[in-house]
Amino acid sequence: xxxxxxxxxxxxxxxxxxxxxxxxxxxxxxxxxxxxxxxxxxxxxxxxxxxxxxxxxxxxxxxxxxxxxxxxxxxxxxxxxxxxxxxxxxxxxxxxxxxxxxxxxxxxxxxxxxxxxxxxxxxxxxxxxxxxxxxxxxxxxxxxxxxxxxxxxxxxxxxxxxxxxxxxxxxxxxxxxxxxxxxxxxxxxxxxxxxxxxxxxxxxxxxxxxxxxxxxxxxxxxxxxxxxxxxxxxxxxxxxxxxxxxxxxxxxxxxxxxxxxx
Ligand code: CAA
Numbered sequence: 677x678x679x680x681x682x683x684x685x686x687x688x689x690x691x692x693x694x695x696x697x698x699x700x701x702x703x704x705x706x707x708x709x710x711x712x713x714x715x716x717x718x719x720x721x722x723x724x725x726x727x728x729x730x731x732x733x734x735x736x737x738x739x740x741x742x743x744x745x746x747x748x749x750x751x752x753x754x755x756x757x758x759x760x761x762x763x764x765x766x767x768x769x770x771x772x773x774x775x776x777x778x779x780x781x782x783x784x785x786x787x788x789x790x791x792x793x794x795x796x797x798x799x800x801x802x803x804x805x806x807x808x809x810x811x812x813x814x815x816x817x818x819x820x821x822x823x824x825x826x827x828x829x830x831x832x833x834x835x836x837x838x839x840x841x842x843x844x845x846x847x848x849x850x851x852x853x854x855x856x857x858x859x860x861x862x863x864x865x866x867x868x869x870x871x872x873x874x875x876x877x878x879x880x881x882x883x884x885x886x887x888x889x890x891x892x893x894x895x896x897x898x899x900x901x902x903x904x905x906x907x908x909x910x911x912x913x914x915x916x917x918x919x920x921x922x923x924x925x926x927x928x929x930x931x932x933x934x935x936x937x938x
Contacts, residue, residue, distance in 0.1 A: 677718065681708040683733060684715040689726040689876040690869065691719050696733040701740035704787045708743075709761050716768060726876035726883075726935060728772065729868055730795060731779040735861070738778070738804065741786030744813065755818070762787065762819035766794035770891050773884040775875050779868040780804045781861065785843065789854075790819035793828060796887060798854065799868050800846040801861040806854060807843040827894065829853050879917030880935035885909070 677684070683694040693715050695702035719725050732738040742762075747755065769776050769791075778784075778792035780800040789806045792798045800806075808821040816822060817838060826834035829852045837844070849855040859867045875883060885908035893901030912918040917933045924931035 677714060679711045679715065681705070682711045682715060684718065686722070686725060687869070688873070689724055690729060690872045691715075691722075691725045691727070692729045692731065694731050694733045695737075695739050698732075698734035698736070700743060700745075701737035701783055702732045702734070702788075703740050703743040703745075704762070704791070705743040705746050706758060706761060709765050712765060713768070716772065719772070719774070723935070726774055726880060727872040728774055728776045729779050729872055730776065730791065731865075731868075732781055735782060737782040737788070738780040738784040739788030739791060740783045741788055741809070742818070759818040762790070766791070766820050766824075769794045770887075773880070773887075775883055775887065777868055777872060779864060780806075780846070780855070781864055786810050786817065786821070787819045790817060790821050790824065793820060793824040793854070797856045798849075799857050799859065799864065799871070800849065800855045801864040802846055802858050803861050804846040804849075804855075804858075805843045806846070806849045807841065808838045809841040809843065811839060811841040825854075877933065879912075879915065879921060879931075879933045881915030881917055882912055882921075885912055 681697055683696045685692045693712060695708065697703060697708070719728055742758070747758070750758065776795040778795035778798045780792055780798055782801070782804055784792050784804060784806050786809060789808060808817045808825065810817050810821070822834070822838060825837065833852050846855055846858045850858050857867070889905045889908050893904045896904065916936055920933060921931045
């Protein structure tokens with residue numbers, strides 16, 4: 677399928693969504709959200725896709741936020757609808773059965789930091805910049821910045837970032853726990869792909885189970901969260917990969933994970 681605002685490609689078992697509005701530093705509009713939703717339909721209907729990477733076209737930006745030139749003319753209700761669509765996208769990314777890696781190759785501001793946080797983890801180039809600068813526009817984050825950011829970095833740091841609107845370097849973002857790894861810009865893609873391929877070779881069900889346990893369990897009390905883990909742990913034996921992984925260990929060979937869910 678052809679897309680206007682993104683580039684969607686697959687490389688082996690890895691699907692890649694590239695935000696593709698470089699002239700606007702890949703700013704997100706409702707049309708971008710619609711394109712990503714359609715690409716996620718393609719991802720979900722293709723069982724050979726085992727990992728999804730999000731990145732930005734061009735060398736300057738991942739996503740410089742929501743498109744301010746469109747938002748400025750929104751009514752409050754239109755802005756609300758936009759925020760709802762963004763949140764639905766974030767929840768859908770978290771609900772995907774495969775890992776999503778944000779490969780942040782430049783500015784990730786406002787909605788850019790937010791869509792990266794809705795991914796499973798973030799790798800960044802050493803020249804990337806993160807931040808929630810909405811306060812400088814007289815607004816607040818509308819795509820989870822006030823919610824996912826404190827869950828990742830703690831309330832104090834999240835408040836500081838959302839209240840000052842300060843931009844931080846990739847290294848600072850790593851120090852506060854927002855970013856997992858930082859690479860030289862010319863190595864970022866290669867390193868992200870390397871990890872994607874490692875993930876693609878794991879059991880599909882167990883990857884999904886890790887994602888479910890951590891995302892669902894995080895907001896529950898410990899006993900309830902451990903209950904989620906117990907159920908997912910047991911369900912691993914419903915997938916052929918669970919049996920295969922343990923059998924391969926005992927037979928002293930590499931597991932041959934088929935990635936089938938049943
Ligand atoms: N929306 C629309 N257009 C944007 C944009 C955005 N978020 N960010 C950049 N652009 C456009 C600029 O208007 C400019 O367009 P023209 O060439 O037509 O003038 C082009 O991209 C290049 O940008 P700059 O000339 O500003 O580039 P720079 O290198 O001088 O600065 C920047 C880069 C620091 C990222 C700066 O562009 C900037 O501050 N952008 C806005 C960042 C921002 O405030 N993001 C939050 C948006 S609100 C939001 O995201 C809400 C939410 O939670 C969902």
